[in-house]
Amino acid sequence: MNKYVVAVSGGVDSAVLLDILSKKPGLDLIVAHFDHGIRDDSKSDAIFVANLAKEYNLPFETKREELGSEVSEEKARDRRYEFLRVVAKKHDAKLVTAHHSDDVIETIAINLSRGTGWRGLAVLDSDVVRPLTDMSKSEIINYAKKNRLEWREDSTNAGDKYLRNRIRRKISKLDDDVKRQLLGLWVEQKSLKQLIDSEVASLIGEGPEYSRYFFTHLSPAIGMELLRYIVDARLTRPQLTKALHAIKTILPNKTFQAGNGVKINFTSRNFMVELIK
Numbered sequence: 001m002n003k004y005v006v007a008v009s010g011g012v013d014s015a016v017l018l019d020i021l022s023k024k025p026g027l028d029l030i031v032a033h034f035d036h037g038i039r040d041d042s043k044s045d046a047i048f049v050a051n052l053a054k055e056y057n058l059p060f061e062t063k064r065e066e067l068g069s070e071v072s073e074e075k076a077r078d079r080r081y082e083f084l085r086v087v088a089k090k091h092d093a094k095l096v097t098a099h100h101s102d103d104v105i106e107t108i109a110i111n112l113s114r115g116t117g118w119r120g121l122a123v124l125d126s127d128v129v130r131p132l133t134d135m136s137k138s139e140i141i142n143y144a145k146k147n148r149l150e151w152r153e154d155s156t157n158a159g160d161k162y163l164r165n166r167i168r169r170k171i172s173k174l175d176d177d178v179k180r181q182l183l184g185l186w187v188e189q190k191s192l193k194q195l196i197d198s199e200v201a202s203l204i205g206e207g208p209e210y211s212r213y214f215f216t217h218l219s220p221a222i223g224m225e226l227l228r229y230i231v232d233a234r235l236t237r238p239q240l241t242k243a244l245h246a247i248k249t250i251l252p253n254k255t256f257q258a259g260n261g262v263k264i265n266f267t268s269r270n271f272m273v274e275l276i277k
Contacts, residue, residue, distance in 0.1 A: 003028040003093035004129065005061075007084050008052065010045040013098035015052070015151040016140045017132055021096065022056050031056070032087045034080040035064035038071060048152050061087045096129045102137040102171060105182050109167050136179075200229045209270040215247045223247075230273050234260040247271055 006021060008014040008031050021027055031053035035046045046062055053060035063083045067076055088095040132140065144151060204210070204226050215223055224240045227247075235243060239259045246256040252268040261276040 002026055003030070003091060004096045005030045005032050005084065005088045005091060005093045007080075007095065007097045008033055008049050009098075010048045010052070010152040011098075012144050012149075012151040013100060013103075013132070013137075013140055015149050016143050017096065017098035018052065018056065019147060019149055020131070020143075022058075028093070029056075030059045030061060030087065030091050030093060032084055033060070033062045034083045035062065036071065036076050036080065037064055037066040038069055038076065045152050061090075094127070094129050096131065098132055099130045100132045100135050100137055100140055101179065101183055102168075104133055104186055105171050105174075105179055106167050108182060108186065109171060113167075196225065197229070200225055204229055208272050210272070212247055212266070212269060212271055215244065215271075220244065231258070231262045232275060234262050234275065236260075 004021065004027060006014070006018055006029055008018055010033070018029075018031065021029055031049065033046055033049040035042050043064070046064065050060050050062065065079060067079065084095050084097075087093075135143075143149075207230065210230065215226070218226065220241070223244045224237070227240055227243060228235065231240075231243075235258055239262075243256065243258045243262070243264060246258075246264065247266075250256055250266050252266055254266050256264040256266070258264055263274040263276060265272045265274065
């Protein structure tokens with residue numbers, strides 16, 4: 001499939017992404033822009049991207065929400081991806097974003113600071129296409145200047161409100177060799193993650209019932225990996241820990257509300273997981 005929905009914010013990263021993709025023959029591109037309604041000038045960004053799509057003679061999809069200046073990074077990101085995935089599904093296309101190598105390192109740092117465990121190294125590993133992960137921020141800016149591209153600066157990037165901005169300033173002080181080592185670890189960890197996920201899928205089976213006895217005899221680390229797969233990664237590590245304890249101790253015919261729409265029903269021998277939308 002050569003149809004792609006290109007997420008364009010109006011910043012330099014996505015402007016470069018759109019220009020690079022537009023020069024590749026045989027690609028069917030749709031420009032998509034999500035306006036969070038966080039900044040007073042965000043409507044100008046939407047107009048800029050609409051004009052950009054027109055310059056490249058590409059279809060344009062947009063949506064605005066009034067999330068407000070106090071919205072969290074997580075909610076803003078989730079709402080953006082929800083919109084982008086709706087557009088991708090509408091056009092039966094793959095989603096493309098402008099994440100670059102510095103973004104990879106920032107995301108690793110954020111995840112590890114939050115205690116996400118080994119999966120914190122296997123970031124940005126999904127069905128989203130990210131063709132710029134081999135480029136650094138400086139290379140992206142050089143490309144934009146060389147090709148005389150225009151872009152808009154997001155004023156929120158200069159503040160300290162968001163964790164990513166604070167991490168970004170620290171990452172900028174790392175030398176290139178350290179960054180290359182981190183990117184190498186990222187590639188290795190993504191490969192390891194795929195192997196682990198494949199092994200977990202074959203080990204756990206399709207359900208819908210799972211043996212309590214089997215889980216009782218697993219180490220906590222392995223038990224959490226298997227349960228994470230069963231609940232479709234909806235639970236945090238603390239929630240997984242509590243759910244594993246429930247599997248080992250809760251009485252038959254009881255129900256455990258694990259959080260995030262995950263409900264676990266128990267018999268004396270087995271447990272069944274219900275994922276509520």
